[in-house]
Amino acid sequence: MKTPMAVFAALWLAACNPATPDTAASTPDASPAGPVAAPPAAAPASAIADDPSAVNQAIDEALGDHVRYEAVIRQLQQAVAANDAAAVAALVDYPFATVRDGQSLKIADAEAFVRDYDRIMTPPIAEAIKRQRYSELMVNYKGVMFGNGEAWVNGICRDDACKNVDVRVVALQPTS
Template identity: 50%
Template sequence: MKAWIPVLVMVLLAACKPAAEPQPESAPASTAPAGTAAAPAAPEPIAQTHGGAAAPTPAAAGEVDDHTGVNQRIGQLLGDATRYETAILAFQQAVAQKDAATVAAMIDFPFRTTVGGKPATIKDAPEFIAQYGRIVTPEMTDVIVRQRYSELFVNGKGVMFGGGEAWINGICVDQACSSFNVRVVALQPTR
């Protein structure tokens, strides 16, 4: 195999960006030390669907959902891919089980989202749990649960599910961003 082919594949993958991405409200990822993620506030809600694309379908029985490519991209852009993979899979499982407390524990508060079609700021976990069914709608649940790991979109702003219904990113623990926690930074309807 020619040495330039993997580079070409990475360039082509990098060119595949969604039509609508959330915009961070704080410092860009470039201000974080190499290998760590910036601490963006929750992205603004997105009004349109990502190119009208349907949510990815789950892997068929016996089919392997290869995490390698996504984990490489996470490692390059966001930091420790193992920490992201653990958080992503736990998030999907908690949403599938409608476990509001576990999802709330993964959120960076205060949290801007949409409740009943209107923008809202959720101040803490108890408020999120009380509003869970109005925030994580059945449609959003379906997109998050059906999302194939190998088809996650990754950029400097985080990891995107579906057409932007959910985003996960690293939140710096200290000023130097020497450590970070992987958190849900956006839950937003796109339809």
């Protein structure tokens, strides 16, 4: 099993280092036996960008069952898009702490979260969540990151052996 950092590094390197064409294949007469067949056509960029398999594998390896994480991620995006404070609050791990306007904000439960929803879910945070493509999520041992860190989802251990895990929103924070 790869370490979380190895998975992150592989994903990061793959995203930052696009494949370069093989120089021998790019020149038709490079082979002494004659012309070289053109390489097979690559998949369209949009098909690659929409492929969640790398994110699912990273979640499986670093955090656990990607199906549980994907469900919470999709629910969070839908709830934020609908401006449904109660649905978002149901996904958060409590007690919840964040910082707003330079001051610590502590939220004890879902009821308090709903009351302070507009203060917690600022427009830049909501936009980062709504615009995040699943296939472009960043995954590491700290969880799944939206945008530039405006939101994080992670598993919360509910027993000493960490066999019982709840996937929850663990951070909603401004990044600038």
